[in-house]
Amino acid sequence: MTLNFISFLIGLLTGIFGGLVGIGGGLIMIPLMVGILKFSQHKAHGTSLVALVFTGLSGAVTYALNGSIDLIAAICLAATAMLTARAGARYCHVLPEWKLRKYFGMFLIFCAILLILKPYISVPAAASPFYFQIGVFSITGLFVGFLSGMMGVGGGTIMVPAMVLLAGFSQHLAQGTSLLVMVPAGSVGAFMHWKMGNVATEILFGLVPGIILGAYLGGHFAHFIPDTPLRFTFIAVIIFMGVRYVRSSQSTDVSVCE
Secondary structure, three states, rough: HHHHHHHHHHHHHHHHHHHHHHOOHHHHHHHHHHHHHOOOOHHHHHHHHHHHHHHHHHHHHHHHOOOOOOOOHHHHHHHHHHHHHHHHEEEEEEEOOHHHHHHHHHHHHHHHHHHHHHHHHHOOOOOOOOHHHHHHHHHHHHHHHHHHHHHOOOHHHHHHHHHHHOOOHHHHHHHHHHHHHHHHHHHHHHHHOOOOOOOOOHHHHHHHHHHHHHHHHHHOOOOOOOOOHHHHHHHHHHHHHHHHHHHOOOOOOOOOOO
8 A cells, every 4th residue: 555655646746747847757757766666777667668658548548639649650650669669678678777877867868958948949830741751750760669668768758859840740749649659669668678577567556547647737737837947947857867867887876866
């Protein structure tokens, strides 16, 4: 009962912050699992990816009901992402704990930079040609699949900017399509992590409902909280965590949330 309650709270915080700032939950969920539940970095990545498959499905249904999913883009992205998600999960598994932490820290800082630049990114005036879009989706999917399997994230950080900037998608259409892609691509990586023992199935019963409820609350409250101070507060937090992760060395084993 205690574990389910703690995992529910982790999911709730993950969903709220994700809903407030419009990002995937893995950036928040993984440090919380490492710091509070004392999971290894590998187990946190694998468990995060399993949870995100369920939340991706829930979010995709909501966007689909509002017509904010492009099926052709989703199929192209998912087809290539599924090819590399398995390799990403395997690479995560063989990395030493300290090195995986360094890589995750770099990824956190990269995401923080994207969040800083987000207001200054303009959407193209017109959609790009169809054949160009297919190429963009296919190539992006290769990177997204590997990143998702390795980092335990949904890959929206890469997919959404690619669809908006290179294919001329609206933000809502890109986000909805990204959530749908997370389901098949994330499932491949999650299955590999499960086979390798990197998934704590016992916390999913609290984690997944917490994320779904938190995402709903975060999306609701986002309309009442000024975007800029909220976004920069979150950026400061993930940069702080990212720097601590990057400073991990082979001789130290310091949790970022201690």
